Amino acid sequence: xxxxxxxxxxxxxxxxxxxxxxxxxxxxxxxxxxxxxxxxxxxxxxxxxxxxxxxxxxxxxxxxxxxxxxxxxxxxxxxxxxxxxxxxxxxxxxxxxxxxxxxxxxxxxxxxxxxxxxxxxxxxxxxxxxxxxxxxxxxxxxxxxxxxxxxxxxxxxxxxxxxxxxxxxxxxxxxxxxxxxxxxxxxxxxxxxxxxxxxxxxxxxxxxxxxxxxxxxxxxxxxxxxxxxxxxxxxxxxxxxxxxxxxxxxxxxxxxxxxxxxxxxxxxxxxxxxxxxxxxxxxxxxxxxxxxxxxxxxxxxxxxxxxxxxxxxxxxxxxxxxxxxxxxxxxxxxxxxxxxxxxxxxxxxxxxxxxxxxxxxxxxxxxxxxxxx
Numbered sequence: 001x002x003x004x005x006x007x008x009x010x011x012x013x014x015x016x017x018x019x020x021x022x023x024x025x026x027x028x029x030x031x032x033x034x035x036x037x038x039x040x041x042x043x044x045x046x047x048x049x050x051x052x053x054x055x056x057x058x059x060x061x062x063x064x065x066x067x068x069x070x071x072x073x074x075x076x077x078x079x080x081x082x083x084x085x086x087x088x089x090x091x092x093x094x095x096x097x098x099x100x101x102x103x104x105x106x107x108x109x110x111x112x113x114x115x116x117x118x119x120x121x122x123x124x125x126x127x128x129x130x131x132x133x134x135x136x137x138x139x140x141x142x143x144x145x146x147x148x149x150x151x152x153x154x155x156x157x158x159x160x161x162x163x164x165x166x167x168x169x170x171x172x173x174x175x176x177x178x179x180x181x182x183x184x185x186x187x188x189x190x191x192x193x194x195x196x197x198x199x200x201x202x203x204x205x206x207x208x209x210x211x212x213x214x215x216x217x218x219x220x221x222x223x224x225x226x227x228x229x230x231x232x233x234x235x236x237x238x239x240x241x242x243x244x245x246x247x248x249x250x251x252x253x254x255x256x257x258x259x260x261x262x263x264x265x266x267x268x269x270x271x272x273x274x275x276x277x278x279x280x281x282x283x284x285x286x287x288x289x290x291x292x293x294x295x296x297x298x299x300x301x302x303x304x305x306x307x308x309x310x311x312x313x314x315x316x317x318x319x320x321x322x323x324x325x326x327x328x329x330x331x332x333x334x335x336x337x338x339x340x341x342x343x344x345x346x347x348x349x350x351x352x353x354x355x356x357x358x359x360x361x362x363x364x365x366x367x368x369x370x371x372x373x
Contacts (some may be wrong), residue, residue, distance in 0.1 A: 184230035289353030
């Protein structure tokens with residue numbers, strides 16, 4: 001048990017040092033490259049406010065950095081600990097005592113799984129809360145980075161457009177909603193307002209957008225043009241108009257990549273959403289399967305690293321490290337290749353996501369026989 005705690009402490013210490021070193025380098029480079037931008041965002045608020053802004057942004061970015069670099073840092077930490085153990089000769093007495101190598105390194109495997117669980121928690125809970133907020137703080141003076149990508153609700157055929165979108169606040173600035181005729185209105189109607197806020201479904205109220213202080217057309221004209229089905233989808237209350245739609249804010253902002261910052265439950269809800277196209281649903285299904293398989297691939301990468309770094313008849317640590325990196329690169333290429341095939345509709349999303357797991361698991365089982373005993 002004492003050696004288990006020692007090995008666990010070494011792994012966690014190495015992972016922490018690697019994370020701080022790499023993220024610190026990223027933060028310093030970002031600070032030097034974007035200091036003028038930070039000064040512009042801060043304005044005349046003073047140095048204390050500037051420091052607070054930089055700390056807040058880097059706190060958000062550390063969460064995003066862990067999501068992207070966490071798996072690689074885990075493998076690097078395992079490799080580093082194994083190199084240090086072999087250089088100091090700590091493994092030989094334990095092997096001479098008849099303890100199997102996998103039993104010796106079991107705490108490190110469990111620790112890698114624990115770090116992987118932390119990465120999953122970070123991805124599901126923290127990233128959805130901070131990803132869009134970090135973007136909005138950083139680009140609050142550059143509205144071109146938050147432009148609305150217009151989208152048509154495939155269920156109601158309502159077209160949604162606008163000037164800029166604030167995903168964290170669920171707000172569109174200067175929205176433009178086009179109601180189709182003759183399904184919802186007797187003649188094509190364009191709604192314009194200073195802002196629109198998205199509200200998720202609650203009770204008997206459907207999900208939709210509340211356009212406050214509609215500027216065009218007059219609300220009386222909107223009410224007059226609505227058809228029977230239109231009155232079920234569009235509600236006029238004073239100068240405000242509520243338009244029922246399942247199109248959310250993040251679907252109007254960088255559609256090709258914004259879904260990667262959502263939680264799995266949100267992704268599953270979007271797949272069921274009738275408002276998006278079948279092409280988007282296919283891409284989301286592929287990504288959801290990939291999200292389920294990624295933690296497994298992370299653990300497989302660790303199980304590949306261990307036998308390659310402590311194999312029998314080793315020619316040296318340099319060769320072992322190079323071979324380990326080469327095998328991991330092959331697994332990465334295989335995973336990316338199947339992702340490309342899935343995105344190109346060559347193979348099904350299920351096969352594209354799970355085939356690398358089968359291949360990687362087979363490789364780790366085969367290589368387990370070369371571990372030092």
